Amino acid sequence: MRNKEDPNRKNIENQIKILSESVELSNDAIVTTSLDGIITSWNKGAELIYGYPAKEVLGMPMAILDPPILVGETKELNELIEFEEQINNYETLRLRKDGKLINVSLTLSPILDDSEKLIAVLIIARDITKSKMAEEKLMKSEELYRIVTEQTGQIIYNYNLIADKCSWAGAIEEVTGYSFEEFRILGKYIWITKIFPLEEPGIIIKPFTKRISGDRFSEELKFKRKDGTFIYIENRGVLLKDDYGHPYKAVGVIKNITDLKNALDKIEESETKYRSFVQNFHGIVFQFDENFAPVFLDGAVEGITGYREKDLTSRDGWREIIYPADLTLVLKEEEKVQNFSSSGYVNIEYRIKHLDGSIRWINEILQKIYRVNGKHVLYQSTLYDITERKETEKFLVNIETARKKEIHHRIKNNLQIISSLLDLQAEKFDNRKFIEDSEVKEAFRESQDRVISMALIHEELHKGGKIDTLNFSQYIEELANNLFFTYRPGNACITFDKDIEKDIFFDMDTAIPLGIIVNELFSNSLKYAFKGRNKGEIIIRLSGGGKTGGNIDSIEGRKNEDCNGSIFILSVSDNGVGIPEDIDIENPNSLGLQLVVSLVDQLDGELELKRNKGTEFTVRFAVPESNNTESAESLLQLADND
Structure with a gap:
């Protein structure tokens, strides 16, 4: 009679068989060792990972896998398992049969008998060399990424909207004042505790909700730094969306734009001031x-x-x-x-x-x-x-011109009145039967001529276009013509010749004394040069003799030595009887010559007398450039141009 098999035993045997097959088929190395570290079992996975077939390592110490830098590690782990229930995911290095080092993750478990006594050690090893290399590459990549992002001066973030988590990288401490670890701990709470809208910096914003539309976003916000100060930031990035158009992630960059914002504010302020300035x-x-x-x-x-x-x-x-x-x-x-x-x-x-x-x-x-x-x-x-100003200047010039002309007109009239009074006084003496050619009557007549010479200057200024300067060339011709008509002897054939340079202008300080000099010298020739003669000739010459610093040293040595102007020469000559030898030009006796000498000295000039074939008086004098210009000419030109 056959004994029936025990179904429980059969079931256990099946389980053991399945377990044994699973161990053999596993890609992990599954090894057992005795307490003293001798290998007692070795599966196919161990052969793949370590390169040793089972027949070569069974009965060998597990320490053959220890690399030289980790000698004794297996023994230490076996000793440690006596006090630990299990050692999980212990990463270390192991030495393959071909001499290569590999990264493994070990799990060590104790094997107990029925009495819970430790009798062996189970070691499961997984080759993590490839994942370790990938991890190292990732770490290097992340380090490079961290360095690059820090150098940009910006913060880069990756916000998982589904998980509501945020990771950060970049120049975190530079921008925010927080260390990387502090910022990492804050995580998503950065958005609700440190970032505020520009308009309402006290209001908390929820990131990436209704404020953001479209796939890309760009906004200006305020960030509260660790020290409590606020900076302007620009938040720019993209929203990643699923197939249904729902955003699930936001990737972006935060940039400190405080300096730019302040600069733009200053530019805007400057532009506002400029617009205000331009408007006014x-x-x-x-x-x-x-x-x-x-x-x-x-x-x-x-x-x-x-x-x-x-x-x-x-x-x-x-x-x-x-x-x-x-x-x-x-x-x-x-x-x-x-x-x-x-x-x-x-x-x-x-x-x-x-x-x-x-x-x-x-x-x-x-x-x-x-x-x-x-x-x-x-x-x-x-x-x-400046049209209005110019018109005002023109008006004032015209007023000034009219005023000065009126002054010259009144002076001329007053001088003519004085001349008339002198004439009346001379007739009064004549009516009292004074001697006809008495010295008194002659004195009145000479004074009258001098007054007329001055009146003629004011008349020319009143008639002409100039108010401060006189065209002396024209004046001297008119003065000489008047004197010639007044003093010309009745039966004598006296001729008058002129050699006068055109358009010589003098101001009043030069014109009046020079006019009186011409009056005295020309009238003297008419009165005295041709007594007892039936004919004669008088010549008046006036010319510019060059600039100061020329050949007329006698003029340069006088008071005008610092003058930068022009030399002029006036001469009055006749071919008459000549002036008496006893008359000293330096110390004359007659009032007329005394007056001439005095006026030449007033002009800082030089008087020369020649007695060859008649008489010739020559006056050389210098006129400063400032006195020889038409002082009102520029203003008059303004009026003329308009």
Whole structure:
């Protein structure tokens, strides 16, 4: 009779068989060792990982797998298992049969008998060499990524919207003041505790919700740093969405834009001030490049010129409206500024043609400026409309001219009254039967002539266009003609010749004494030079003798030695009887010659007398440049131009 098999035993045997087969088929190394470290079992997985077949290692110490740098580690682990229930995921190095080192993850478990006594050790090993290499590459990549992102000065984040978790990298401490570890711990709470909208910095925002639309986003926010200060940040990135269009991740960059924001605020403030300035600025601002081509134009362009800005922004746009007579002046001043060795400016006044046909006066301040280390040249011009000022100046000039002419007219009238009074007084003496040619009557007549010579000067000034200077060339001819008509002997044939340079102008300080000198010398020739003769000739000459510093040393040595002006020569000569030898020109007895000597001295001049074939008086004198110019000429020119 066959004994029936025990079903429990059969079941156990099957389980053991399945377990044995599983151990053999496992890719992990499954090894058992005795307590003293001798290998008692070795599966196929161990053969694949370590390179030893079972027959070569059974009965051998497990320590054959210890690399030289870890000698004794297996023994230490076996000893440790006596006190531990299990050692899990212990990563270490093992030495293959071919001499290669591999990374393994070990799990050590105790094997107990029925009495719970430790009798062996089970060691399961997994080859993690490839994953370890991948991990090292990842760590290197992450380190490189961390270095690069830190150098950008920005923070990079990866926000998992589904898991509501956020990871960070980059220049965290530089931007926020927090260390990387502090920031990592804060995680997603950064968004609700440190980041605020610009408009309401006290309001908490929920990241990446209704504020963000589309796949890409860019916004300006405020960030509260660790020290409590606020900075401006720019949050820019992309939203990753699933197949249904629902965002599941946000990847972006946070950048500190505080300096940029402050700079933009300052620019905006400057622009606001500039706009306010331009709105209240009643001039025009030009800027030109090194070739004098306009690069910028602003201001009251239409108000001053009538033209639009675009009409004047070409190189010749502005020049086309400059009054033709003034264009040469403007170009000359521009050339002067171009030739400046460094920054400098010129001030120009000229006229422009307004669009409506009127003429406007412009004051331009043109300057040379530099940029970028002085290598690039720019020209800047500020223009103002000064038409009203010019018209006022013209009005004042006309008033001043009329006033001075009226003064000359009144002086001339008063001098004529004095001349008439002298004439009346002379007739009074004549009526009292004084001797006809008495010295008293002659004195009245000479005084009358002197007054008339001065009155004639004021009459010329009143009639002429000049108010401070006199055309002495014209005056001397008229004075000589009047004297010639007054003193010419009845039966004598006296001729009068002139050699007078045209358009010699003197001011009043020179003209009046010089006029009296001509009066005295010319009248003396008429009265005394031709007594007892039937004919004769008188010649008056006036010419410029050159600039001071020339050949007339006697003039240079006088009071005008510091004068920068012109030398003039006046001579009155006749071919009459000649002046008596006993008359000393340095110390004359007659009142007329005394007056001549005194007036020549007043002019800082030199008087010379020649007695050859008659008489010739020559006066040499110097006139400073300031006295020989027409002092009101510039203002009069202004009035004439308009």
